[in-house]
Amino acid sequence: MSMKQRIIIDKRQTTLKSFFFQWEWLLILIFIIMTLVNGALTPFYLNANNLIGATMTFLDKAFIVLPMAFVIILADIDISVASTVALSSVIMAVLYNSGMPMGLAMIVCLLVGTLCGFINGILVVKFKELSSIIITLATMIIFRGIAYIILKDQASGKFPEWFNFLGWGYVGVVPLILIVFIICAVIFTFILTKTAFGRRVYAIGSNPVASRFTGIKVDKIKVIVFTLTGLMAGITALFLTSRMGSTRPNIATGYELDIITMVVLGGISTAGGKGRIYGAIIAVFLIGFLKYGLGLFNVPAQVLLIIIGLLLIIAVMIPNLKLKKIKLRR
Amino acid sequence: MAEKVVLKKTFGKMNVGKLRELGMIGFIIIIAIFVQMRNPRFLTLENINDLIKNAAILSILAVGMMMVMITRGIDLSIGATLALSGMIASLTVSVNPNMSPIIAIGIGIGVGTLCGAVVGGLVSKGGIYPIIATLGMMSVYRGLTFLASKGKWISAQQMPVSFKAIATSPIFGINTLIFIAIIIYIISYYFINHTRTGRKIYAVGSNPESARVSGINNNRILFMVYTIMGALSGLAGVLWVSKFASAQGDTASGYELTVIAACVLGGVNSAGGSGTISGILIGSLLIGILNNALPLINVSPFWQQAIQGGIILTAVIVNTIVKRRVDKNNLSRRQI
Numbered sequence: 001m002s003m004k005q006r007i008i009i010d011k012r013q014t015t016l017k018s019f020f021f022q023w024e025w026l027l028i029l030i031f032i033i034m035t036l037v038n039g040a041l042t043p044f045y046l047n048a049n050n051l052i053g054a055t056m057t058f059l060d061k062a063f064i065v066l067p068m069a070f071v072i073i074l075a076d077i078d079i080s081v082a083s084t085v086a087l088s089s090v091i092m093a094v095l096y097n098s099g100m101p102m103g104l105a106m107i108v109c110l111l112v113g114t115l116c117g118f119i120n121g122i123l124v125v126k127f128k129e130l131s132s133i134i135i136t137l138a139t140m141i142i143f144r145g146i147a148y149i150i151l152k153d154q155a156s157g158k159f160p161e162w163f164n165f166l167g168w169g170y171v172g173v174v175p176l177i178l179i180v181f182i183i184c185a186v187i188f189t190f191i192l193t194k195t196a197f198g199r200r201v202y203a204i205g206s207n208p209v210a211s212r213f214t215g216i217k218v219d220k221i222k223v224i225v226f227t228l229t230g231l232m233a234g235i236t237a238l239f240l241t242s243r244m245g246s247t248r249p250n251i252a253t254g255y256e257l258d259i260i261t262m263v264v265l266g267g268i269s270t271a272g273g274k275g276r277i278y279g280a281i282i283a284v285f286l287i288g289f290l291k292y293g294l295g296l297f298n299v300p301a302q303v304l305l306i307i308i309g310l311l312l313i314i315a316v317m318i319p320n321l322k323l324k325k326i327k328l329r330r
Numbered sequence: 331m332a333e334k335v336v337l338k339k340t341f342g343k344m345n346v347g348k349l350r351e352l353g354m355i356g357f358i359i360i361i362a363i364f365v366q367m368r369n370p371r372f373l374t375l376e377n378i379n380d381l382i383k384n385a386a387i388l389s390i391l392a393v394g395m396m397m398v399m400i401t402r403g404i405d406l407s408i409g410a411t412l413a414l415s416g417m418i419a420s421l422t423v424s425v426n427p428n429m430s431p432i433i434a435i436g437i438g439i440g441v442g443t444l445c446g447a448v449v450g451g452l453v454s455k456g457g458i459y460p461i462i463a464t465l466g467m468m469s470v471y472r473g474l475t476f477l478a479s480k481g482k483w484i485s486a487q488q489m490p491v492s493f494k495a496i497a498t499s500p501i502f503g504i505n506t507l508i509f510i511a512i513i514i515y516i517i518s519y520y521f522i523n524h525t526r527t528g529r530k531i532y533a534v535g536s537n538p539e540s541a542r543v544s545g546i547n548n549n550r551i552l553f554m555v556y557t558i559m560g561a562l563s564g565l566a567g568v569l570w571v572s573k574f575a576s577a578q579g580d581t582a583s584g585y586e587l588t589v590i591a592a593c594v595l596g597g598v599n600s601a602g603g604s605g606t607i608s609g610i611l612i613g614s615l616l617i618g619i620l621n622n623a624l625p626l627i628n629v630s631p632f633w634q635q636a637i638q639g640g641i642i643l644t645a646v647i648v649n650t651i652v653k654r655r656v657d658k659n660n661l662s663r664r665q666i
Contacts, residue, residue: 077461123643127650131600133404133461137587138643145636152632254584257406257465270459302476302579309469316458316466 023267023275026318027282030311034286038293049173051289056167056175058288060240061255063181065262066188067229069280072263073192073205074225075272076132080120082255083143084233085240088112089247090147092237093156102160110234116143117230121223140256147249157246167243177239184232185281192277201225206273261308262287265315349656350597350649354612357645361619368627377622379505383497385618386507387566387573391589392596392610393518394559399593400535401555402602403460406586407449408563410471413581415441416567417475420484420493420577427490431572434493438568439561445471446560453556454549468586476579486575497573507569514562519607531555536603591642592617597649616641 039046064081071078092109096102116139123135169176192198203211204218212218236255241247266283268275287308294304365372391408398405419438423429445467452463486494501509522528533541534551542548571577596613598605620641624634 123647127647129599129601129650129653130646134590134594134600134646135643137590137594138639138646141587141591141639142636142643143639145633145639148632148635149630152630257468260461261465261469264462264465270461300476300481302473302481304473305469305476306473309466309473312469313452313456313458313463313466316462317452317456 024279024282026315027266027279027286030315031282031286031289034290034293038289038296042293042296044296052174052178054292055178055181055285055288056243058284058291059175059177059181060167060236060243061252061259062262062284062288063184063232063236063239064229064255064259065266065280065284066184066277067225067232068259068263069188069266069268069275069277070192070201070225071132071229072260072268072270073201073272073275074222075205075208075270076124076222076226077260077270078117078120078136078226078229079133079256079260080116080136080140080143081229081233081236081259082252083140083147084113084116084230085237085252085255086147086247086249087116087143088234089237089241089251090151090156090249092241093159093247094150096159097156102163106238109237110231113234113237114227114231117227117233118223120230121226124226125219125222144249151247151249153249155246155248159242159245163242164245165242167239167241180235180239184235185277189277189281197221197224202273204272258287261312265312267315349652351606351609351612353648353652354595354597354609354616354645358612358616358619361623365623365627372623372626377626379508381618381622382615383505383507383573384621385614386505386511387569388589388592388617389511389611389614390514390562390566390569391585392592392614393514393607394555394562395586395589395593396596396598396605396607396610397522397531397555398460398559399590399598399600400531400602400605401552402535402538402600403453403552403555404590404600405449405464405556405559406461407445407464407468407471408559408589409582409585410468410475411442411445411560411563412567412570412585413577413579413583414445414471414475414478414567415439415564416571416581417478417484417577417579419568420489420571421478423490423493424484424488429490431492431496435496435565435568439564442564442567443557443561446557446563447553449560450553450556454552472579472583475581479577479579481579483579484571484577489572489575494572494575497569507573510565510569515607515611522607527551527554532603588617591638595642595645 035046044050064085068078068081088109091112092105095108096105100108120132120136120139123139124130124132127135166176171179192201200211200216200221203214203216204221208218236252240252244251262283263280264270265287266275266277266279266281268277268280290307290311291304294307362373371377391412395405395408415438418441419434422437423431423434449464449467452458452467453460456463497505497507499506504512520528522531530541530546530551533544533546534548538548567581570582574581592613593605593610594600594613595616596605596609596611598610598613617638620634620638624637625631629637
């Protein structure tokens with residue numbers, strides 16, 4: 001583990017060279033290789049309709065990838081997101097089935113997610129001695145536990161017809177979920193790259209102490225970011241529940257690890273302060289299409305696990321190899 | 331003067347550690363009395379034996395996790411390592427039923443050590459953050475477990491009696507699981523507190539830079555810590571498979587979080603540098619007691635998870651608040 005640099009990185013000038021030696025190009029290269037291999041092996045892969053349709057299968061968790069990128073740039077982590085998804089989904093289903101109108105239940109679902117995120121944020125800020133992994137580990141168990149208390153081992157569903165449209169619906173030829181994701185991605189990218197808030201997130205991740213002395217309200221920003229994570233978990237809960245058609249307390253198990261994998265593969269360092277959100281967005285599609293493509297020619301899910309695990313490790317290793325000329329910008 | 335300050339500081343720190351351990355023991359006693367009042371079957375020899383037997387595997391893993399956490403790391407791959415080594419050991423045993431169970435344990439430890447060494451290499455030589463390295467290897471080991479078994483279970487009928495007996499037979503009148511856990515605790519207590527290498531683990535965790543300056547090979551310590559963790563997970567894998575008499579692809583999935591919770595309850599600081607053997611013993615026992623006692627007093631199984639989480643969160647927060655108070659007192663008492 002190398003010494004952590006205590007500097008806040010300026011926005012660097014983009015020269016032609018630095019533009020091409022960026023982390024994202026590596027991801028895109030992997031993406032292209034994967035597409036070519038998949039396309040060569042099965043004729044069904046390179047079909048625009050199929051490809052766009054396939055995004056429906058993996059985009060549900062991608063909503064959380066966006067705020068998780070913020071959290072990891074802050075040098076924190078949130079492993080309670082999957083439990084938040086389960087809790088908000090379960091509460092929505094139970095409220096609807098006890099007579100609440102679906103629209104209202106959906107709003108409650110988002111509110112529950114937001115509240116969970118807010119609780120995480122407050123705890124992380126109030127107890128700075130504890131790392132966020134410990135706090136969110138505890139809330140992860142609690143949120144999932146509450147979902148079990150509410151629904152026991154039952155499933156709850158019987159949603160109205162129109163609710164299925166969220167997860168299965170198309171607008172023209174494009175799935176609704178893809179459109180919503182693109183909108184969210186644009187908003188989050190804008191916040192992180194173009195606003196003062198985004199720059200402050202980077203500053204806090206690089207050096208929280210110096211940031212506080214510069215007058216940045218570190219605590220406030222952390223709470224906002226964790227709350228946003230909760231809100232996006234609520235959105236994931238909506239789409240996931242709609243796709244599944246019913247919900248159970250064990251829904252979305254293990255999502256937190258998938259999400260963190262995508263963020264880290266996207267070049268965002270868990271040391272904080274480094275990385276860009278484009279990478280994470282590319283990584284979402286990279287892993288998603290990899291799973292879809294390998295699924296087309298019956299590669300078992302277990303082999304997929306191994307491939308994704310190795311991909312993560314190799315991707316993180318490459319910048320550490322210290323090749324003299326090629327230094328990827330992260 | 332300076333010495334005095336240092337002395338007071340260490341004294342204060344000891345106080346916090348002792349205080350929280352006493353607090354935890356007090357909490358355990360309160361739970362025990364409460365549960366005993368509700369259900370007199372709790373404090374019987376049979377139930378206590380059962381309870382400790384169930385906590386044994388958790389406490390073995392907690393030892394390794396504590397060392398990892400002292401070096402500021404975390405190991406998310408242990409559930410998968412446990413499954414892989416348990417699966418390979420039981421596959422071997424199912425093919426060679428006449429094999430001695432000791433060799434099976436050896437195979438498990440071997441596989442686990444190898445898994446741990448890979449993680450250790452990635453963390454120390456590769457310079458990857460522990461959470462990422464172990465997250466990646468977790469998927470790899472879990473996938474390998476499925477591949478090794480081709481997605482099938484190894485059920486009780488396929489395991490020879492001698493193998494299943496590992497978890498049920500006694501050594502010197504004590505159940506083997508408990509016996510192994512006790513041996514591991516004695517060895518690791520000596521290792522961590524009384525050997526030079528053991529102390530180096532703390533040095534690397536509390537301040538990596540000064541550890542390096544004072545001539546400690548940080549990378550070697552990191553490698554060692556993850557390898558020990560792997561070896562213990564391998565051992566735990568065989569014990570687990572023998573205890574439940576079945577090896578599956580998703581054995582112990584998510585168990586790493588329970589182990590981390592036991593360590594955190596036991597006062598191991600995830601920021602590195604602190605953690606005691608007595609603490610994690612209490613932490614694992616507390617989780618063991620919760621698992622054992624809640625069903626005994628007819629708490630619905632669906633409430634158990636939330637209660638456990640609530641207790642972990644409360645314990646961690648109370649610990650922080652107490653520590654803040656003590657530190658503040660120490661600071662105001664200090665003469666300038």
